[in-house]
Amino acid sequence: MLLAHKIELRPTAEQADYLARACGSKRHCYNQLLGHFKQNGVKWSKAAAYQHYIKVLRPQFPWYNEVSARVTRNAIDDLDNAFKHFFRRVKLGQTPGFPTFKKKGVGDSFALREKPKFDVDGRTLRIEKLKTRIKMRQTLRFTGTLNQVTISMRAGKFYASILVETQDYDPHAPDRESVGVDFGLKSLAVLSDGTEIPANQKLKANLKKLARKQRHLSRKQPKSNRQAKAKLAVAKLHKRVSDQRQAVLHELSDNLTRNYQVITIEDLNVRGMVRNRKLARTVSDAGFGTLRQMLTYKAELRGVELVVADRFFPSSKMCSACGQVHEMPLDKRTMECDCGNVVDRDLNAAVNLNEYGRAALLRDPKRTQEPSKTASAASVMTA
Numbered sequence: 001m002l003l004a005h006k007i008e009l010r011p012t013a014e015q016a017d018y019l020a021r022a023c024g025s026k027r028h029c030y031n032q033l034l035g036h037f038k039q040n041g042v043k044w045s046k047a048a049a050y051q052h053y054i055k056v057l058r059p060q061f062p063w064y065n066e067v068s069a070r071v072t073r074n075a076i077d078d079l080d081n082a083f084k085h086f087f088r089r090v091k092l093g094q095t096p097g098f099p100t101f102k103k104k105g106v107g108d109s110f111a112l113r114e115k116p117k118f119d120v121d122g123r124t125l126r127i128e129k130l131k132t133r134i135k136m137r138q139t140l141r142f143t144g145t146l147n148q149v150t151i152s153m154r155a156g157k158f159y160a161s162i163l164v165e166t167q168d169y170d171p172h173a174p175d176r177e178s179v180g181v182d183f184g185l186k187s188l189a190v191l192s193d194g195t196e197i198p199a200n201q202k203l204k205a206n207l208k209k210l211a212r213k214q215r216h217l218s219r220k221q222p223k224s225n226r227q228a229k230a231k232l233a234v235a236k237l238h239k240r241v242s243d244q245r246q247a248v249l250h251e252l253s254d255n256l257t258r259n260y261q262v263i264t265i266e267d268l269n270v271r272g273m274v275r276n277r278k279l280a281r282t283v284s285d286a287g288f289g290t291l292r293q294m295l296t297y298k299a300e301l302r303g304v305e306l307v308v309a310d311r312f313f314p315s316s317k318m319c320s321a322c323g324q325v326h327e328m329p330l331d332k333r334t335m336e337c338d339c340g341n342v343v344d345r346d347l348n349a350a351v352n353l354n355e356y357g358r359a360a361l362l363r364d365p366k367r368t369q370e371p372s373k374t375a376s377a378a379s380v381m382t383a
């Protein structure tokens with residue numbers, strides 16, 4: 001399956017200059033070719049375009065050499081596609097729309113479609129003729145064979161859209177392999193596959209009740225009968241809340257460790273979170289520290305990997321489609337990225353966490369080797 005991942009680049013000034021020149025060369029070459037084949041009596045063919053490119057354009061514009069030769073040569077493929085669309089529409093009797101000249105600043109891009117011309121390593125991208133590697137805002141989401149990279153320029157920013165031929169990922173299959181878990185403000189947890197685990201309403205109601213009773217207690221006269229009675233009521237309710245909380249956390253940690261091989265959660269500073277009232281999430285009612293302990297021992301018990309994301313990983317602020325980081329105040333429930341991605345805040349965070357965990361395991365081969373060892377041991381035993 002062919003999948004694309006668009007990642008924002010962080011080029012140095014020198015790299016940005018190269019990328020902008022490559023975009024410019026590609027546009028120039030495309031327009032030169034189109035100008036030639038627009039003339040009366042000049043018929044478009046890819047072979048004729050290649051001849052014109054080699055014999056006329058390259059000698060006439062020696063500065064094409066400053067960027068990878070593929071950048072300008074790929075303009076032939078692009079124009080070929082534009083002509084194919086044109087001819088198809090003519091055939092179908094639709095309004096044809098002859099290929100048009102490219103304008104500077106509108107859809108500026110260039111592509112490298114050949115394997116040795118580029119590669120990706122971690123958060124860096126190498127492209128031909130550029131001596132230094134370009135930093136990317138994100139690691140590549142998919143593993144597999146790199147097919148092509150398209151670098152585009154928009155509003156002064158550069159993006160790399162990387163096409164990967166992958167075997168290991170099928171978004172339509174139920175993905176039970178790995179999961180990212182975001183502990184939401186509204187619900188107890190949101191999983192990267194879109195599952196929402198609602199907050200336990202009984203627990204929520206009892207927590208409110210408990211707070212009320214504690215207020216009542218504080219108003220009672222010290223050492224009075226009424227105070228003793230109120231104290232007992234608070235203690236009883238406290239016990240019930242605590243039991244309910246344990247049950248909720250056991251259910252969630254069982255559910256996760258039974259169904260997924262890799263679980264990625266955030267590293268929440270629990271104390272900081274509870275201190276900041278706004279951040280006191282549903283799960284802090286339920287006890288994040290306890291949940292983390294439960295997940296840790298149950299993961300070990302069931303041979304599951306638990307990945308805890310770095311505290312500074314911007315799971316809620318980063319667009320899960322393109323990697324741009326946005327300001328996301330807590331009242332903002334939906335992320336609307338200018339890449340076109342519109343997604344629920346918690347789901348976006350869960351997807352980011354899942355990708356974080358998968359990438360973390362890929363970087364650490366020791367951890368990924370273990371399951372295969374046990375798998376071969378199991379097959380030996382059954383043989």
Ligand SMILES: [Zn+2]
Pocket residue numbers: 319320321322323324337338339340341
């Ligand atoms: Zn985006």
